[in-house]
Amino acid sequence: MKIGENIYIDAITDRILRIHSSDTKTGSFAVEEDLGLKRGLREITGAGKSVTAVETDYLTVYAEKDGTLKIYDKRQKILCADYEGEQEPEIQKLSEEESEQMRQEGHVVHAGEDDCKFRVVKKLFGDEVIYGLGDKTGFLNKKGYDYIMWNSDNPDPQVENPTFRAMYKSIPFFIVLREESVYGIFMDNTYKSYFDMGFESSQYYSFGAVEGELDYYFIAGDTIADIVEGYTGLTGRAPLPQMWTLGYHQSRWSYASAEEVLCLAKNFRTYGIPCDAIHLDIDYMDHFKVFTNNEETFPSLEKLSDELSQMGIKLVTIIDPGTKAEEGYHMYDEGMENGYFAKDAEGNVYHNAVWPGDSVFPDFTSKKVREWWGNQTKILTEQGIRGIWNDMNEPASFKGPLPEDIVFSGDDLPRLHKEVHNVYGHLMAKATYEGLKKHDGRRPFVITRACYSGSQKYTTVWTGDNQSLWAHLQMSIPQMLNLGMSGMPIVGTDIGGFGAHTTPELLSRWIEAACFSPLFRNHSAKDTRRQEPWVFDKETLDINRKYIELRYKYLPYLYDLCYEETKTGLPVLRPLVMHYQQDKNTWECNDEYLVGSCILVAPVTQQGARERMVYLPEGIWVDYWTRERITGGCYILKEAPLNICPLYVKAGSILPVYEGLHSIEPEHIKALTLEYYPESTKKTAIFGRKQEVQEECRYVHYQDNGIDFAYENGEYNLYEFIFSEKRSNGLKVKMLHEGFEGKYQDIKAVVC
Ligand code: GLC
Numbered sequence: 130m131k132i133g134e135n136i137y138i139d140a141i142t143d144r145i146l147r148i149h150s151s152d153t154k155t156g157s158f159a160v161e162e163d164l165g166l167k168r169g170l171r172e173i174t175g176a177g178k179s180v181t182a183v184e185t186d187y188l189t190v191y192a193e194k195d196g197t198l199k200i201y202d203k204r205q206k207i208l209c210a211d212y213e214g215e216q217e218p219e220i221q222k223l224s225e226e227e228s229e230q231m232r233q234e235g236h237v238v239h240a241g242e243d244d245c246k247f248r249v250v251k252k253l254f255g256d257e258v259i260y261g262l263g264d265k266t267g268f269l270n271k272k273g274y275d276y277i278m279w280n281s282d283n284p285d286p287q288v289e290n291p292t293f294r295a296m297y298k299s300i301p302f303f304i305v306l307r308e309e310s311v312y313g314i315f316m317d318n319t320y321k322s323y324f325d326m327g328f329e330s331s332q333y334y335s336f337g338a339v340e341g342e343l344d345y346y347f348i349a350g351d352t353i354a355d356i357v358e359g360y361t362g363l364t365g366r367a368p369l370p371q372m373w374t375l376g377y378h379q380s381r382w383s384y385a386s387a388e389e390v391l392c393l394a395k396n397f398r399t400y401g402i403p404c405d406a407i408h409l410d411i412d413y414m415d416h417f418k419v420f421t422n423n424e425e426t427f428p429s430l431e432k433l434s435d436e437l438s439q440m441g442i443k444l445v446t447i448i449d450p451g452t453k454a455e456e457g458y459h460m461y462d463e464g465m466e467n468g469y470f471a472k473d474a475e476g477n478v479y480h481n482a483v484w485p486g487d488s489v490f491p492d493f494t495s496k497k498v499r500e501w502w503g504n505q506t507k508i509l510t511e512q513g514i515r516g517i518w519n520d521m522n523e524p525a526s527f528k529g530p531l532p533e534d535i536v537f538s539g540d541d542l543p544r545l546h547k548e549v550h551n552v553y554g555h556l557m558a559k560a561t562y563e564g565l566k567k568h569d570g571r572r573p574f575v576i577t578r579a580c581y582s583g584s585q586k587y588t589t590v591w592t593g594d595n596q597s598l599w600a601h602l603q604m605s606i607p608q609m610l611n612l613g614m615s616g617m618p619i620v621g622t623d624i625g626g627f628g629a630h631t632t633p634e635l636l637s638r639w640i641e642a643a644c645f646s647p648l649f650r651n652h653s654a655k656d657t658r659r660q661e662p663w664v665f666d667k668e669t670l671d672i673n674r675k676y677i678e679l680r681y682k683y684l685p686y687l688y689d690l691c692y693e694e695t696k697t698g699l700p701v702l703r704p705l706v707m708h709y710q711q712d713k714n715t716w717e718c719n720d721e722y723l724v725g726s727c728i729l730v731a732p733v734t735q736q737g738a739r740e741r742m743v744y745l746p747e748g749i750w751v752d753y754w755t756r757e758r759i760t761g762g763c764y765i766l767k768e769a770p771l772n773i774c775p776l777y778v779k780a781g782s783i784l785p786v787y788e789g790l791h792s793i794e795p796e797h798i799k800a801l802t803l804e805y806y807p808e809s810t811k812k813t814a815i816f817g818r819k820q821e822v823q824e825e826c827r828y829v830h831y832q833d834n835g836i837d838f839a840y841e842n843g844e845y846n847l848y849e850f851i852f853s854e855k856r857s858n859g860l861k862v863k864m865l866h867e868g869f870e871g872k873y874q875d876i877k878a879v880v881c
Contacts, residue, residue, distance in 0.1 A: 361698025441792025503564020554579025
């Protein structure tokens, strides 16, 4: 509906509005589903001369003639208002001379914005906390900082602003939480864009892009979870992963030969450490040519993957987009023949340099090119490769950035690099996902470094090149949590740190902190100290084993959370505020997280610390290690020797666990154990006859073959477990759906 000059509002649902400046639909890279008929936007008459008012059952919008908006909820409480005052930057601008002086001493001078085509400026009321924005550095709350959406490969240590305003990923979505309200904004624009979250002034925040149309979604709801559900309803949700992908992955740039990889795998088994995947970094290729292998060091990937599979270990290979420009190389020849590579403004194939040297860049905006690329995955899957790790897809380039006017011809709509840049990784992931799905048939396992909103439908992500620094361990928590709130549920960081040299203590604390991170991979760079679990001392080895085993124990819980995510978009790892929004102590809790709603993890992330403050929100929490029951709503001091990561389970929880797994082969899983953490303190009374019932605890558990898409045809089981103090044996199992024939032969319960 047109509500002002160049401003349209559509109601996608009662709670989701699309606000845009052009009525012509250009198609979105993120919102791929047809949103169908817009419903329920009504005009309110008599709002005033200069004002247009529209409403849904949940929202009311008042629009001035100039397009200034005020959005109210159904309680007539103002949620969000365009800023109407003077824009007076509070930051002092340096003169050219001063900037130069600063630069001479090596300082990074805060660069201003490129000219934006549009900029939306919203009022800050003062009580906001802002979450989301993908993988940006820093803490959970993004208020007071400014960011750039321009996918960037920057190998410097990731630090706070101003150096790292742009990261690998562009997820132009954020959530604003206030004392009595919450909303989200997703700006669907792939050009370079700016998000000033109150950096320029504490009176307002703003977002804008250098080109493209103003097009953003306003998402309302009562809780952060509602907002994430709304956002992922628009941009899609991560499909169920193969179960083994939730296991432990070992990686390094690079394991140099098949022998080294076999030796590594044997070490996992010798040391009794669960492991499901080994990743091959770029050196497995022939001169870094994608979809090839080095005949000398990796003569047969097939033989290697066969041998590894005997040990329950799968191989994952890295694939970069930069394609070596070399005649006689099939990827180059086929791509050249069919016009599959991006071109410069004169129409010549564009060259830059990446790992293989002189390289060209596939045009993933074309469906044909995506299919061609996707078909190449067959080369790998036929050799037993079980997952593809997409890297350098910002795209990274060693001879300066790709110029803005490089042309991606697409199938019928040519686009320039400046529009495609932020979706290049997204489209590469989509090509990989679709290729794997077609040729392998199992649920594709893709990891990507660069992405855009909506990439969660195709790929998992890791946070790129962190370093073995305590600060990066600390940051890994808010980074993963903000990615989760940005619709990316399956995330991970390089455990131990990628660049720089880890220490036994840092590796130990990192494996503890990352123990529940959905993507669970230890990865490190060339020329850094090795960091496989056994390379240090016995203590470090034991800690690695202990936490990797703990991870495998709770695998069915993690898998259930992945299932839940497909229905709700809620991430596996959640900030405390997601479940305790009314409690302001949780709003900026940067160093703890929830796994689903039942487990609270409070890792130690300071060198030398052997105790830490833990905030426990309301309710009763059971200390996982001591079984002490603690009433929350307070800070506690927890002793945490090097081998203890403080963990708490919410009383009233039921947690499904598997026992003794060292690799994940769902067909061999026949037994399930349920850990029941009673609400009542009278543990012994649970199964006793005389006690009055307080609560019934319920838990829904999902089971399928963990591998392919048979679940889409109903081949899954959904169990409901109900514990009640009334029943003499405590547990009741109800089948909500029965379609998978591998039902557990044994389900037992333990009271914790
Ligand atoms: C990039 C990746 C890193 C990888 C390296 C070599 O730096 O981020 O994970 O190991 O390239 O491929």
